[in-house]
């Protein structure tokens with residue numbers, strides 16, 4: 001175990017020099033202008049003498065072998081395990097953060113261990129994982145590490161996954177896209193005011209990232225955490241669903257149940273009925289694969305054929321039973337794009 005320090009420092013990617021020894025970081029949509037001696041909004045990228053450094057290059061705070069369904073990714077190597085890594089801090093400040101222990105921490109405040117990109121690929125293989133996911137906190141903020149690791153993982157025959165708030169810049173996405181196979185993007189609301197007040201960010205960059213991921217051939221699934229009284233209005237859910245449909249009717253959408261957390265312990269858990277309403281709205285809009293998350297044992301954890309409603313993939317928590325016949329419905333022949 002380690003405490004973050006100079007040894008995890010590395011010159012950053014995707015930045016430019018400005019006047020008066022300032023720099024601008026181009027990794028995420030915040031596009032921070034950083035004066036000498038200061039850090040960006042993510043608190044892990046620092047201007048030292050006019051050069052931008054990451055302070056957490058390979059600082060791993062969390063490391064687990066997870067089912068891919070936990071990310072959640074339901075149409076991507078179902079039933080496989082994924083080697084999952086997280087670091088510290090975040091470029092958002094979500095009031096309901098479920099991982100605030102690491103995401104709200106500053107550099108040096110939590111224990112970490114150094115794992116090189118080579119070691120991460122090797123560990124993933126040793127543990128029998130199909131791939132590597134950067135998850136738990138925002139992968140963009142240790143972009144250099146995820147980029148180096150993703151390139152090595154691909155060489156090692158592993159798949160690569162971002163579980164992300166979608167705030168990475170167009171430049172960052174196009175840089176890592178050749179080595180990134182799949183992403184689950186959180187759309188936290190379909191309302192810019194919500195993003196400003198609850199997440200300290202803006203909505204549009206997130207939507208553009210989802211659209212670009214789809215265009216660039218990255219397998220995309222979208223999660224929408226439904227928070228009672230905050231983003232569960234039917235009009236908002238419909239607008240979100242219509243936008244998601246515009247990306248692709250076959251892009252899986254996960255409506256996830258909120259539980260009181262962090263600075264929002266005064267908000268009750270999402271009623272299951274509200275989630276079922278969100279499901280209904282999205283299906284009415286034409287989204288073919290809609291799921292409920294954090295509702296163990298619900299029938300909408302399963303994948304159903306959009307044409308004949310036959311069950312295609314059965315899920316009980318993280319247990320998966322695949323009924324597909326060569327990526328098609330065994331009853332009516334409907335084809336579904338699932339990466340096996």
Ligand code: SF4
Nearest residue numbers: 025028031032040042
């Ligand atoms: S990653 Fe985003 S938040 Fe962090 S310094 Fe760069 S632009 Fe700012």
